[in-house]
Amino acid sequence: MENEKEYLYSLLPERSAFLKDLRRVSALSESYAPIISRDTEQLLVTLLAAKRPSRVLEVGTAVGYSAILMADNLPPDSRIITVERYKKHAEIAVDNIFRVGYQEKIRVIEGEAAEVLTWLDGGFDFIFLDAAKAQYIEFLPELMRLLNKGGLLVSDDVLFHGMTGDDGNVVRRKITIVKRLRMYLDKITHDPALETALIPIGDGVAVSVKK
Ligand SMILES: C[S@@+](CC[C@H](N)C(=O)[O-])C[C@H]1O[C@@H](n2cnc3c(N)ncnc32)[C@H](O)[C@@H]1O
Structure with a gap:
């Protein structure tokens, strides 16, 4: 192994042929939004295995990768609602969800979250x-x-390419995003109704439990 990240990635489980292909195509296509990183997806799957939720909400569907991943790892009677504002992404997601036969399990709502x-x-x-x-x-x-109560809120990309935690990395045109992300992290780490852990994998993940 060349480095620790490579080693940790080598231990991650394989996903279905469909998801592997969707990840490959997403990386190649400029019109696709970035999808969840492989280490974050394993955290998501692990949390789902512990929680076994019957109702899941996703905000930000893109082409349906993480929704399909979650559906693969939920009990058969669980349901997912996923929200996407960009019509083209929502349409591709609906098509992908149909192709894996999850149209009963995953509902895509096209609209501004x-x-x-x-x-x-x-x-x-x-x-x-x-x-x-x-x-x-x-x-x-x-x-x-x-x-x-007792539910999990998992927020992705909270470290935002290293900008949230380090002023030296902040790109000028992203200042507002960084300020608002810092407000969000301040809120979820200090709100007495939440217990939150910030995990520096992928682009930073916050895992919060509603008390
Ligand atoms: C990072 S991608 C989601 C990736 C997806 N969760 C996955 O891992 O497969 C973010 C998506 O959220 C959508 N989005 C961003 N802001 C939104 C909003 N306010 N309402 C609804 N969708 C939004 C974007 O159009 C984009 O498709």
């Missing part, structure tokens, strides 16, 4: 937040309403 979250019914045991990073702080009140 800030609006969709306001009318969704609560009762989610698990929320995966992976949308525009500057909006995490705006989504939080609705996410808290939607999450059950």
Whole structure:
């Protein structure tokens, strides 16, 4: 092994042929949004195995990779709602979900999450937040309403390419995103209703439990 990251990656389990292909195609296509990193996906799968949620909410579907990954690792009667504002991504996700036969298990809602979250019914045991990073702080009140007590809120990319934790890495045009991500992290680490761990894998993952 050349380095520790390579070693840790070598221990990650293989995913289905469909997901492996989707990851490969996503990396090649400029019109696809980035998908969850392989170490973060294993954290997600591990948390799902511990929690066994019956209702899952995802904010930020892209082409459906993480939604399909979660569906692969949930009990058969569990349901996922995933929200995507970009029509082209939502359409590709629906097609991918159909191709793996999960149309009963995963519902894609095309729309702006800030609006969709306001009318969704609560009762989610698990929320995966992976949308525009500057909006995490705006989504939080609705996410808290939607999450059950004891439920998990997993927020991806919170370290934002090393910018959140280090002013020296901040690119000028990303300053607002970084400020808003810092507000979000401050909130979820100090809110007495949450217990939060910040995990520096992938691009940084926050795992919060609603108390
Ligand atoms: C990083 S990608 C999601 C990757 C996906 N979770 C995966 O790992 O396969 C972020 C996606 O969130 C969508 N998005 C960003 N902000 C959003 C918002 N406010 N409402 C709905 N979708 C949003 C983007 O269009 C993009 O497709």
